[in-house]
Amino acid sequence: MIFYAHSENNDKVKHKLVDHLIETARLAESFTSNVTYKSIFYLAGLLHDIGKYQPAFQRYLDSLGKHAKVRHASWGAGYARNQHYLEASIAIDGHHKGIPNKSDWKNDTNCIYNREEEGFDDVVNSFITEAGQYFKEYKPFSLNNHDLLKEVFIRYMFSALTDSDWLSTEAHFDHEKHSLRSSVSLPIDIMIKQLDEELSRKSKEGYLNKLRNEAGSLVLRGADSPCGFYSLSLPTGMGKTLTSIVWALHHVKKNDLKRIIIVLPYTSIIEQTAKVLKSIFGDTWVLEHHSNYNEGDVEKEESSDSFTKIQQRKKLACENWDYPLIVTTTVQFFESLFSNRPSRCRKVHNIAESVVIFDEVQLLRKEIILPTLKMLEDVKVIMNTSFLFCTATQPAFEKRQGFDGINTITPLIYDPTRFFKQTKRVKYHLLTDLNPISDTELLSFVKQEDTSELVIFNTKKDTLQFFKSVKDIDRWGKKYHLSTAMCPSHRKDVIQNIREDLKAKKKILVVSTQLIEAGVDFDFPVVFRAIAPLESVIQSAGRCNREGTLGVQGGRVFLFKLEGDSMPDKTYSACAQEAEELIKQNIGRLHDHNVFKEYYAKIMQLYVDADKKKINEMRDNFKFKDINDSYKIIENITEGLYIYNYNDESKRLFESVENKEFLSMEDYRKMQAFTVAVYSNFIFKNIDMCKKMKQGFKVWFGNYNIETGISISAMDADKLIV
Secondary structure, rough: OOEEOOOOOOOOOOHHHHHHHHHHHHHHHHHHOOHHHHHHHHHHHHHHHHHOHHHHHHHHHHHOOOOOOOOOHHEEEHHHOOOOOOOHHHHOOOOOOOOOEEHHHEEEHHHHOOOOOOHHHHHHHHHHHHHHHOOOOOOOOOOOHHHHHHHHHHHHHHHHHHHHHHHHHHHHOOOOHHOOOOOOOOOOOOHHHHHHHHHHHOOOOHHHHHHHHHHHHHHHHHOOOOOOOOEOOOOOOOOHHHHHHHHHHHHHHHHHHHHHEEEOOOOHHHHHHHHHHHHHHHOOEEEEEOOOOOOOOOOOOOOOHHHHHHHHHHHHHHHOOOOOOOOOEEEHHHHHHHHOOOOOOOHHHOOOHHEEEOOOHHHHOOHHHHHHHHHHHHHHHHHEEEEEEEEEEOOOOOOOOOOOOOOOOOEEEOHHHHHHHHOEEEEEEEEEOOEEEEEHHHHHHHHOOOEEEEEEOOOHHHHHHHHHHOOOOOOOOEEEEEOOOOOOHHHHHHHHHHHHHHHHOOOOOEEEOOHOOOOOOOOOEEEEEEEEOOOHHHHHHHOOOOOOOOOOEEEEEEOOEEOOOOOOOOOHHHHHHHHHHHHHHHHHHHHOOOOHHHHHHHHHHOOOOOOOOOOHHHOOOOEEEHHHHHHOOOOEEEEEEOOOOHHHHHHHHHHOOOOOOOOOHHHHHHHHHOOOEHHHHHHHHHHHEEOOOOOOOOOOOOOOOOOOOOOHHHHHHHHEEO
């Protein structure tokens, strides 16, 4: 009898089960270069579908799915458990439904593990008859009874198994699609040459450029170090992105790694960073993966077959990150690492043997810092991955008394203080010594400045109220509002207009939430900032005299405290209070880089018991599903609202998808450009202006203000996500 894994493809050919098992095993084995892991990865692939040797499953295939589905994952998992391949057993059990909690895994596999399942011997005998010759000897290895390392190892193997299974299945059903996946290796020497050429074209004149070049030289010296944790702390505007890429490329070459992954907090920064990287390395090597960007959209006039294939290959690579240089989001990276879902975990094995650059990592929620750092430490050990923390305000992530952080973080620049002292581009001022002031009082200070100004608030409510108060004042040529109440396409257009106005030396006023603090490279002569966490204060100042054209401390940053002290949440408020106390003691310390360690040490101390959801404890007990449900980069649950009334493009896109039975990933990605994330309560209160479509997404048919976004009153503005 011939056993099959899958039904007929377009060529009327069934997928032989033994072929599928061997293909999956060999692929899984190839997904790790660690010789110690190869045999167990291979065996996980070989055993994962032995449940398909059940006569009932073969009848299910013959009936073209008309019979009830037959469970099969637990058979391979039970048999692997019986053979004492415990980590492989857990991975196999979850290869369709997701990695289970340990207790669920035991329940799934008990009957087969105890050889009590009816037909067990027949299934095993059929498997051994067909695939026994392909067995490889299991080579045991030790993780020193370290359950957290075992937990990451299971995630690693689960990812490799899932990707291998899907790739083998895809090759059977869609050979043309599968052929586009030919792996693109990191062309390290070519990319180093391209980056060297780009840097050689940059000006060497001026003190800022000289400092940038010096920083690049210092960082390069640390590239030959082994895989580990590193930090790069440089002032805003010092070119951290390119400096970190210089280090990463040489570090990859020295340690024979496979790829570079850049992890950023906001899509606006991703778009900007990817644009810079593509201008240096070309479109071929850079994968931009986030919800607002569709790699299938061809942005060039070029329409050659080769270019189209590159776009298709990149689109497929978003599934498993099999690409040389990836730019992605904090949410995508970390929630994939902590996920138990096959589709999300599929990419995790390609985090192995990579350099991962975290830009602006200080923006992570403090409540998840401890489990996040512990996961990274375990990934480094199991997957041979290097991590670079890259920011102007370096958090104190190192392990110390009272804080279970990372054992060793090696700075690429040992004395960043000198760079911060030499780049004092602004002078800080306290409005009314940080005694609370009203909007009217703040406006009187803002009106005293006869130049372009940026005013940054902590919440959308405060931002919207102040913007309304200046709308009818003719002091500025243009006035702009920025917040996440505006859809991404709207924000992108406004940011571009602001850049053009600043370049043209027009006098403008921008009123914004803190979304402007990371990755938006504005250069204002004057910035007003509501008191906030220290990192936000410093990042805001980075939007003032950014290029140093106004001379040393020629930019002016005014810190103020509003009456009512509006803050996004309790954590933000606690951090802002620590910053306020520090600033009041000595405002000059804002220029002292060492103040960050002191500040972050205090902040982290507030969260030494911050793992309130007990994620590390759950990891220690192999509760994969519970971890998936508990670990969230964004705590508050939000829903996406598609904005119908933004412009003609948003209306046309809606009309093109509203009658479709199912929406493709491409449809959803295009729609993200016109989608605002809101709290569920906002939808409940404004249900008359929302409509849930048959495909599941929700549409906002209410007013949309072309200046401020979803049109709601100022007091309701914070019902939307910050």
